[in-house]
Amino acid sequence: MTTADHVKTTIYGRPVSVDGVPNLYEGTPVVKWTPPEPGIDNLGLHSWDTFNIPGVGEFNVEFDGYVRVVRSEATDCEWAGAEVYTNLIEMKMVAESEELGRITTTLNPDCLSAGQIRTPFDPYAGEGPAAKACRMAVGCLFDMPKLGKTLFNREPVILTIDDVRSIPPAGAPGKGQIYRMLPLYDVQDPDGEPVGYLTSLRFNMGGYLAEEQVR
Template sequence: MIDDILDTDMKPLGKEAWGRVLSPVNKADLFKDSGAPARHVRGIHPPAGIDHMRLKTTDVFRIPGMGEFDVDFSGFFKVIRSDPSTEDWKTATVYVNFLELKLFGEHDQLGEISVDLNPNVVSAGNTFPGRRETVACRINVAARFHVERLGKTFFNKTPIQLMNEDVQGIPTIGEGGQAHVASLPLYDWERPNGELFGYVEELNYQVLDYARELEVETMREATKMSEFKALSAERGLRM
Protein backbone atom coordinates (compact mmCIF):
# COMPACT_ATOMS: atom_id res chain seq x y z
CA MET A 1 0.00 0.00 0.00
CA ILE A 2 1.51 3.32 -1.07
CA ASP A 3 0.43 5.83 1.55
CA ASP A 4 2.59 8.80 0.60
CA ILE A 5 0.77 9.87 -2.56
CA LEU A 6 -1.43 12.93 -2.53
CA ASP A 7 -5.13 12.56 -3.20
CA THR A 8 -5.58 12.07 -6.95
CA ASP A 9 -8.03 14.98 -7.07
CA MET A 10 -5.59 17.35 -5.40
CA LYS A 11 -3.97 20.02 -7.57
CA PRO A 12 -0.41 20.51 -6.27
CA LEU A 13 -0.18 24.23 -5.59
CA GLY A 14 -1.88 24.96 -8.91
CA LYS A 15 0.94 23.35 -10.88
CA GLU A 16 0.70 21.18 -13.93
CA ALA A 17 1.90 17.66 -13.06
CA TRP A 18 3.71 15.39 -15.52
CA GLY A 19 3.08 12.31 -13.39
CA ARG A 20 1.72 11.28 -10.01
CA VAL A 21 2.42 13.77 -7.22
CA LEU A 22 4.09 12.69 -3.96
CA SER A 23 4.04 14.20 -0.51
CA PRO A 24 7.46 14.89 1.08
CA VAL A 25 6.03 14.61 4.61
CA ASN A 26 7.95 12.19 6.85
CA LYS A 27 10.50 11.32 4.16
CA ALA A 28 14.18 11.20 5.12
CA ASP A 29 16.63 13.55 3.38
CA LEU A 30 19.52 11.40 2.17
CA PHE A 31 23.03 12.73 1.48
CA LYS A 32 26.40 11.02 1.17
CA ASP A 33 27.75 10.39 4.68
CA SER A 34 24.45 11.65 6.11
CA GLY A 35 21.55 9.22 5.91
CA ALA A 36 22.32 7.61 2.56
CA PRO A 37 23.13 3.88 2.66
CA ALA A 38 26.86 3.21 2.95
CA ARG A 39 26.51 0.47 0.35
CA HIS A 40 24.37 0.48 -2.77
CA VAL A 41 22.41 -2.75 -3.16
CA ARG A 42 20.99 -3.54 -6.58
CA GLY A 43 17.75 -5.38 -7.22
CA ILE A 44 16.21 -4.54 -3.82
CA HIS A 45 13.70 -1.76 -3.22
CA PRO A 46 14.71 0.69 -0.48
CA PRO A 47 12.07 2.45 1.62
CA ALA A 48 10.74 5.80 0.41
CA GLY A 49 13.12 8.72 0.74
CA ILE A 50 14.48 11.96 -0.70
CA ASP A 51 17.75 11.49 -2.58
CA HIS A 52 20.32 14.17 -3.42
CA MET A 53 22.29 12.80 -6.38
CA ARG A 54 25.19 14.05 -8.47
CA LEU A 55 24.42 14.12 -12.19
CA LYS A 56 26.21 14.62 -15.50
CA THR A 57 24.58 15.24 -18.87
CA THR A 58 25.62 16.06 -22.41
CA ASP A 59 23.04 18.08 -24.33
CA VAL A 60 22.99 18.89 -28.03
CA PHE A 61 21.18 22.14 -28.81
CA ARG A 62 20.26 23.33 -32.31
CA ILE A 63 19.49 26.99 -32.86
CA PRO A 64 18.40 27.83 -36.42
CA GLY A 65 20.73 30.38 -37.94
CA MET A 66 23.42 29.71 -35.31
CA GLY A 67 24.20 26.00 -35.49
CA GLU A 68 24.47 23.00 -33.16
CA PHE A 69 26.12 23.13 -29.76
CA ASP A 70 27.29 20.21 -27.60
CA VAL A 71 27.36 21.18 -23.93
CA ASP A 72 28.55 19.11 -20.97
CA PHE A 73 26.74 19.77 -17.68
CA SER A 74 27.36 18.67 -14.11
CA GLY A 75 25.44 19.27 -10.90
CA PHE A 76 22.79 17.58 -8.77
CA PHE A 77 19.14 16.67 -8.57
CA LYS A 78 16.87 16.12 -5.58
CA VAL A 79 14.21 13.47 -6.03
CA ILE A 80 11.52 11.98 -3.83
CA ARG A 81 10.68 8.28 -4.19
CA SER A 82 7.58 6.44 -2.99
CA ASP A 83 7.59 3.06 -1.32
CA PRO A 84 7.36 0.25 -3.89
CA SER A 85 3.89 -1.02 -4.72
CA THR A 86 5.08 -4.60 -4.06
CA GLU A 87 8.15 -6.13 -2.42
CA ASP A 88 9.14 -7.92 -5.61
CA TRP A 89 11.82 -6.06 -7.57
CA LYS A 90 10.51 -6.93 -11.02
CA THR A 91 6.79 -6.32 -10.45
CA ALA A 92 6.81 -3.15 -8.34
CA THR A 93 6.05 0.40 -9.39
CA VAL A 94 7.91 3.26 -7.68
CA TYR A 95 6.70 6.82 -8.22
CA VAL A 96 9.22 9.67 -8.50
CA ASN A 97 9.08 13.48 -8.36
CA PHE A 98 11.99 15.80 -9.08
CA LEU A 99 12.13 18.45 -6.34
CA GLU A 100 15.28 20.28 -7.45
CA LEU A 101 17.71 20.31 -10.36
CA LYS A 102 20.86 22.41 -10.74
CA LEU A 103 23.33 21.86 -13.56
CA PHE A 104 26.22 24.01 -14.77
CA GLY A 105 27.82 24.06 -18.20
CA GLU A 106 29.65 26.39 -20.56
CA HIS A 107 30.29 26.76 -24.26
CA ASP A 108 32.75 29.02 -26.05
CA GLN A 109 29.97 30.56 -28.17
CA LEU A 110 27.02 30.47 -25.75
CA GLY A 111 28.94 31.27 -22.56
CA GLU A 112 27.87 29.87 -19.22
CA ILE A 113 24.60 27.93 -19.08
CA SER A 114 22.74 26.81 -15.97
CA VAL A 115 19.74 24.50 -15.78
CA ASP A 116 16.98 24.28 -13.18
CA LEU A 117 13.40 23.05 -12.95
CA ASN A 118 10.41 24.90 -14.34
CA PRO A 119 8.70 26.04 -11.11
CA ASN A 120 5.25 25.79 -12.71
CA VAL A 121 5.40 22.06 -13.45
CA VAL A 122 5.87 18.96 -11.29
CA SER A 123 8.52 16.85 -13.06
CA ALA A 124 7.53 13.27 -12.35
CA GLY A 125 7.53 9.67 -13.49
CA ASN A 126 7.94 6.12 -12.24
CA THR A 127 9.68 2.79 -12.52
CA PHE A 128 7.60 -0.10 -13.82
CA PRO A 129 7.86 -3.71 -15.02
CA GLY A 130 9.48 -3.53 -18.44
CA ARG A 131 8.41 -5.32 -21.60
CA ARG A 132 11.42 -7.67 -21.55
CA GLU A 133 11.29 -8.82 -17.93
CA THR A 134 13.31 -5.82 -16.82
CA VAL A 135 12.59 -2.89 -14.53
CA ALA A 136 12.26 0.27 -16.64
CA CYS A 137 11.94 3.94 -15.75
CA ARG A 138 10.52 7.10 -17.33
CA ILE A 139 10.73 10.54 -15.74
CA ASN A 140 9.25 13.61 -17.45
CA VAL A 141 11.30 16.73 -16.78
CA ALA A 142 10.31 20.37 -17.25
CA ALA A 143 13.52 22.40 -17.32
CA ARG A 144 14.79 25.92 -17.82
CA PHE A 145 18.07 26.74 -19.60
CA HIS A 146 19.64 30.06 -18.60
CA VAL A 147 22.04 31.07 -21.40
CA GLU A 148 24.30 33.88 -20.25
CA ARG A 149 25.69 35.17 -23.54
CA LEU A 150 22.25 35.31 -25.17
CA GLY A 151 20.73 36.94 -22.08
CA LYS A 152 17.76 34.60 -22.28
CA THR A 153 16.10 31.70 -20.47
CA PHE A 154 14.53 28.90 -22.50
CA PHE A 155 12.11 26.18 -21.44
CA ASN A 156 10.40 23.08 -22.82
CA LYS A 157 6.62 22.79 -23.12
CA THR A 158 6.74 19.05 -23.76
CA PRO A 159 8.66 16.65 -21.51
CA ILE A 160 12.32 15.80 -21.60
CA GLN A 161 11.74 12.13 -20.84
CA LEU A 162 14.65 10.49 -19.07
CA MET A 163 14.65 6.80 -19.95
CA ASN A 164 16.27 3.69 -18.48
CA GLU A 165 15.25 0.38 -20.02
CA ASP A 166 16.99 -1.85 -17.48
CA VAL A 167 17.15 -0.33 -14.00
CA GLN A 168 19.58 -2.24 -11.80
CA GLY A 169 19.12 -0.45 -8.49
CA ILE A 170 17.27 2.39 -6.78
CA PRO A 171 18.58 5.04 -6.73
CA THR A 172 20.19 4.45 -10.13
CA ILE A 173 23.80 4.98 -9.00
CA GLY A 174 26.20 4.61 -11.92
CA GLU A 175 23.34 4.21 -14.39
CA GLY A 176 22.18 6.45 -17.18
CA GLY A 177 20.91 6.53 -20.71
CA GLN A 178 19.36 8.75 -23.32
CA ALA A 179 16.44 11.09 -22.96
CA HIS A 180 13.58 11.04 -25.45
CA VAL A 181 13.69 14.53 -26.92
CA ALA A 182 13.16 14.17 -30.72
CA SER A 183 13.98 17.79 -31.69
CA LEU A 184 12.24 19.03 -28.57
CA PRO A 185 11.29 22.74 -29.01
CA LEU A 186 12.54 25.42 -26.62
CA TYR A 187 10.67 28.66 -25.97
CA ASP A 188 11.64 32.01 -24.50
CA TRP A 189 10.65 32.17 -20.81
CA GLU A 190 9.73 35.86 -21.18
CA ARG A 191 7.63 35.22 -24.31
CA PRO A 192 6.08 31.79 -23.72
CA ASN A 193 3.59 32.15 -26.58
CA GLY A 194 6.12 33.57 -29.01
CA GLU A 195 8.06 31.77 -31.72
CA LEU A 196 10.14 28.81 -30.60
CA PHE A 197 13.86 29.57 -30.42
CA GLY A 198 15.66 26.27 -30.79
CA TYR A 199 15.68 22.55 -30.11
CA VAL A 200 17.19 19.93 -27.85
CA GLU A 201 18.34 17.32 -30.36
CA GLU A 202 20.04 14.88 -27.98
CA LEU A 203 20.48 14.42 -24.25
CA ASN A 204 22.58 11.74 -22.57
CA TYR A 205 22.71 11.50 -18.80
CA GLN A 206 24.46 9.58 -16.04
CA VAL A 207 23.58 9.45 -12.37
CA LEU A 208 26.81 9.38 -10.34
CA ASP A 209 26.31 8.91 -6.59
CA TYR A 210 24.91 10.65 -3.54
CA ALA A 211 26.04 14.25 -3.06
CA ARG A 212 27.29 15.60 0.26
CA GLU A 213 25.13 18.22 1.95
CA LEU A 214 27.79 20.94 1.57
CA GLU A 215 28.03 20.20 -2.16
CA VAL A 216 24.28 20.62 -2.53
CA GLU A 217 24.27 23.86 -0.52
CA THR A 218 27.06 25.22 -2.71
CA MET A 219 25.29 24.33 -5.94
CA ARG A 220 22.08 25.89 -4.69
CA GLU A 221 23.91 29.11 -3.87
CA ALA A 222 25.71 29.39 -7.22
CA THR A 223 23.96 30.76 -10.30
CA LYS A 224 26.59 29.65 -12.84
CA MET A 225 29.65 27.43 -13.16
CA SER A 226 32.24 30.13 -12.42
CA GLU A 227 30.47 30.94 -9.14
CA PHE A 228 30.26 27.25 -8.25
CA LYS A 229 34.00 26.79 -8.91
CA ALA A 230 34.86 29.83 -6.79
CA LEU A 231 32.65 28.77 -3.89
CA SER A 232 33.94 25.19 -4.08
CA ALA A 233 37.54 26.43 -3.86
CA GLU A 234 36.69 28.59 -0.84
CA ARG A 235 35.04 25.64 0.93
CA GLY A 236 37.62 23.03 -0.02
CA LEU A 237 35.28 21.00 -2.17
CA ARG A 238 36.74 18.76 -4.84
CA MET A 239 35.23 19.25 -8.27
Protein backbone atom coordinates in the same frame (compact mmCIF):
# COMPACT_ATOMS: atom_id res chain seq x y z
CA MET B 1 15.54 26.13 -2.70
CA THR B 2 13.06 23.68 -4.09
CA THR B 3 10.09 24.34 -6.35
CA ALA B 4 7.80 22.56 -3.88
CA ASP B 5 6.04 25.72 -2.68
CA HIS B 6 5.19 27.02 -6.17
CA VAL B 7 1.76 26.31 -7.72
CA LYS B 8 2.23 23.81 -10.52
CA THR B 9 -0.06 24.08 -13.52
CA THR B 10 1.56 21.32 -15.55
CA ILE B 11 1.70 17.88 -13.95
CA TYR B 12 3.86 15.38 -15.85
CA GLY B 13 3.25 12.37 -13.59
CA ARG B 14 2.05 11.12 -10.22
CA PRO B 15 2.63 13.48 -7.27
CA VAL B 16 4.80 12.12 -4.44
CA SER B 17 4.74 13.74 -1.00
CA VAL B 18 8.00 14.88 0.62
CA ASP B 19 6.41 15.02 4.10
CA GLY B 20 8.53 13.10 6.57
CA VAL B 21 10.69 11.59 3.84
CA PRO B 22 14.38 11.57 4.88
CA ASN B 23 17.14 13.11 2.80
CA LEU B 24 19.70 10.53 1.71
CA TYR B 25 23.32 11.50 1.15
CA GLU B 26 26.73 9.97 0.58
CA GLY B 27 27.12 6.68 2.43
CA THR B 28 23.56 5.49 1.84
CA PRO B 29 23.76 1.87 0.65
CA VAL B 30 22.28 1.04 -2.76
CA VAL B 31 21.05 -2.56 -2.71
CA LYS B 32 20.45 -4.54 -5.91
CA TRP B 33 17.09 -6.17 -6.64
CA THR B 34 15.54 -4.74 -3.45
CA PRO B 35 12.81 -2.05 -3.22
CA PRO B 36 14.08 0.59 -0.79
CA GLU B 37 12.26 2.64 1.85
CA PRO B 38 11.03 6.06 0.67
CA GLY B 39 13.73 8.71 0.52
CA ILE B 40 14.92 11.91 -1.07
CA ASP B 41 17.90 10.92 -3.19
CA ASN B 42 20.58 13.59 -3.52
CA LEU B 43 22.50 12.41 -6.56
CA GLY B 44 25.13 13.66 -8.94
CA LEU B 45 24.20 13.99 -12.61
CA HIS B 46 26.27 14.55 -15.73
CA SER B 47 24.80 15.16 -19.18
CA TRP B 48 25.75 15.84 -22.77
CA ASP B 49 23.20 18.03 -24.54
CA THR B 50 22.94 19.38 -28.06
CA PHE B 51 21.09 22.64 -28.64
CA ASN B 52 20.19 24.06 -32.01
CA ILE B 53 19.50 27.79 -31.94
CA PRO B 54 18.17 28.88 -35.37
CA GLY B 55 20.25 31.76 -36.71
CA VAL B 56 22.98 31.15 -34.13
CA GLY B 57 24.21 27.59 -34.48
CA GLU B 58 24.41 24.11 -33.03
CA PHE B 59 26.10 23.64 -29.68
CA ASN B 60 27.27 20.50 -27.89
CA VAL B 61 27.57 21.21 -24.21
CA GLU B 62 28.47 19.12 -21.18
CA PHE B 63 26.62 19.69 -17.92
CA ASP B 64 27.52 18.71 -14.40
CA GLY B 65 25.39 19.08 -11.32
CA TYR B 66 22.90 17.36 -9.10
CA VAL B 67 19.29 16.34 -8.70
CA ARG B 68 17.09 15.77 -5.67
CA VAL B 69 14.46 13.09 -6.27
CA VAL B 70 11.74 12.08 -3.83
CA ARG B 71 10.79 8.42 -4.10
CA SER B 72 7.45 6.93 -2.98
CA GLU B 73 7.04 3.77 -0.99
CA ALA B 74 7.30 0.78 -3.34
CA THR B 75 3.96 -0.81 -4.20
CA ASP B 76 5.37 -4.25 -3.29
CA CYS B 77 8.14 -5.43 -0.96
CA GLU B 78 9.27 -7.94 -3.62
CA TRP B 79 11.37 -6.55 -6.49
CA ALA B 80 9.39 -8.23 -9.27
CA GLY B 81 6.08 -6.47 -8.57
CA ALA B 82 7.41 -3.27 -7.08
CA GLU B 83 6.62 0.09 -8.65
CA VAL B 84 8.13 3.29 -7.35
CA TYR B 85 6.98 6.82 -8.18
CA THR B 86 9.35 9.75 -8.26
CA ASN B 87 9.24 13.55 -8.35
CA LEU B 88 12.21 15.68 -9.26
CA ILE B 89 12.16 18.35 -6.55
CA GLU B 90 15.39 20.14 -7.42
CA MET B 91 17.95 20.17 -10.21
CA LYS B 92 21.00 22.30 -10.88
CA MET B 93 23.15 21.56 -13.88
CA VAL B 94 25.88 23.88 -15.13
CA ALA B 95 27.75 23.88 -18.44
CA GLU B 96 30.40 26.21 -19.81
CA SER B 97 30.00 27.04 -23.48
CA GLU B 98 32.24 29.43 -25.34
CA GLU B 99 29.38 30.64 -27.52
CA LEU B 100 26.43 30.43 -25.11
CA GLY B 101 28.22 31.30 -21.87
CA ARG B 102 27.66 29.61 -18.55
CA ILE B 103 24.39 27.70 -19.04
CA THR B 104 22.43 26.82 -15.93
CA THR B 105 19.57 24.33 -16.11
CA THR B 106 17.04 24.19 -13.29
CA LEU B 107 13.49 22.92 -12.85
CA ASN B 108 10.61 24.94 -14.26
CA PRO B 109 8.63 25.75 -11.10
CA ASP B 110 5.34 25.70 -13.08
CA CYS B 111 5.80 21.98 -13.75
CA LEU B 112 5.68 18.90 -11.57
CA SER B 113 8.53 16.85 -13.05
CA ALA B 114 7.67 13.26 -12.30
CA GLY B 115 8.35 9.68 -13.20
CA GLN B 116 8.28 6.06 -12.21
CA ILE B 117 10.27 2.85 -12.04
CA ARG B 118 8.53 -0.38 -13.00
CA THR B 119 9.07 -3.65 -14.81
CA PRO B 120 8.56 -2.96 -18.51
CA PHE B 121 6.11 -4.92 -20.64
CA ASP B 122 8.98 -5.79 -22.98
CA PRO B 123 11.70 -6.90 -20.54
CA TYR B 124 15.10 -7.91 -21.77
CA ALA B 125 15.68 -11.64 -21.76
CA GLY B 126 18.25 -12.71 -19.21
CA GLU B 127 18.86 -14.72 -16.09
CA GLY B 128 17.93 -13.55 -12.63
CA PRO B 129 15.34 -10.93 -11.66
CA ALA B 130 13.86 -8.72 -14.36
CA ALA B 131 15.53 -5.34 -14.65
CA LYS B 132 13.19 -2.36 -14.45
CA ALA B 133 12.71 0.71 -16.63
CA CYS B 134 12.94 4.20 -15.20
CA ARG B 135 11.37 7.28 -16.80
CA MET B 136 11.06 10.89 -15.71
CA ALA B 137 9.22 13.70 -17.52
CA VAL B 138 10.95 17.00 -16.86
CA GLY B 139 10.15 20.68 -17.32
CA CYS B 140 13.35 22.73 -17.43
CA LEU B 141 14.58 26.28 -17.47
CA PHE B 142 17.76 26.74 -19.52
CA ASP B 143 19.42 30.03 -18.61
CA MET B 144 21.72 31.13 -21.44
CA PRO B 145 23.25 34.48 -20.46
CA LYS B 146 25.21 35.12 -23.68
CA LEU B 147 21.98 34.57 -25.62
CA GLY B 148 20.26 36.92 -23.16
CA LYS B 149 17.45 34.43 -22.75
CA THR B 150 16.06 31.77 -20.48
CA LEU B 151 14.48 28.96 -22.47
CA PHE B 152 11.85 26.46 -21.36
CA ASN B 153 10.31 23.32 -22.82
CA ARG B 154 6.58 22.63 -23.18
CA GLU B 155 6.91 19.03 -24.26
CA PRO B 156 8.58 17.38 -21.26
CA VAL B 157 12.09 16.05 -21.65
CA ILE B 158 11.64 12.29 -21.15
CA LEU B 159 14.71 10.96 -19.35
CA THR B 160 14.94 7.18 -19.38
CA ILE B 161 17.20 4.59 -17.81
CA ASP B 162 16.93 0.96 -18.89
CA ASP B 163 18.20 -2.19 -17.22
CA VAL B 164 17.59 -0.77 -13.73
CA ARG B 165 18.87 -3.23 -11.11
CA SER B 166 18.74 -0.99 -8.06
CA ILE B 167 16.72 1.97 -6.81
CA PRO B 168 18.03 4.59 -7.21
CA PRO B 169 19.81 3.56 -10.45
CA ALA B 170 22.99 5.31 -9.26
CA GLY B 171 25.82 5.10 -11.78
CA ALA B 172 23.57 4.14 -14.69
CA PRO B 173 23.67 5.73 -18.14
CA GLY B 174 20.47 7.15 -19.58
CA LYS B 175 19.01 8.97 -22.53
CA GLY B 176 16.65 11.82 -23.27
CA GLN B 177 14.01 10.44 -25.64
CA ILE B 178 14.00 13.34 -28.05
CA TYR B 179 12.56 12.80 -31.49
CA ARG B 180 14.62 15.03 -33.82
CA MET B 181 13.97 18.35 -32.02
CA LEU B 182 12.28 19.42 -28.83
CA PRO B 183 11.10 23.06 -29.08
CA LEU B 184 12.33 25.55 -26.48
CA TYR B 185 10.54 28.84 -25.83
CA ASP B 186 11.65 32.17 -24.40
CA VAL B 187 10.22 32.79 -20.89
CA GLN B 188 9.90 36.47 -21.88
CA ASP B 189 7.81 35.58 -24.95
CA PRO B 190 6.17 32.28 -24.03
CA ASP B 191 3.64 32.30 -26.88
CA GLY B 192 6.19 33.30 -29.51
CA GLU B 193 8.08 31.03 -31.90
CA PRO B 194 10.52 28.55 -30.38
CA VAL B 195 13.92 30.22 -30.05
CA GLY B 196 15.88 27.01 -29.79
CA TYR B 197 15.67 23.25 -29.86
CA LEU B 198 17.11 20.49 -27.76
CA THR B 199 18.10 17.87 -30.32
CA SER B 200 20.00 15.31 -28.25
CA LEU B 201 20.58 14.44 -24.61
CA ARG B 202 22.36 11.61 -22.88
CA PHE B 203 23.34 11.41 -19.24
CA ASN B 204 24.98 9.44 -16.47
CA MET B 205 23.35 9.23 -13.07
CA GLY B 206 25.94 9.72 -10.38
CA GLY B 207 25.97 8.38 -6.86
CA TYR B 208 24.84 9.90 -3.56
CA LEU B 209 26.42 13.27 -2.79
CA ALA B 210 27.51 14.72 0.52
CA GLU B 211 25.04 17.23 1.98
CA GLU B 212 27.39 20.17 1.35
CA GLN B 213 27.51 19.31 -2.37
CA VAL B 214 23.82 20.10 -2.87
CA ARG B 215 23.81 23.37 -0.94
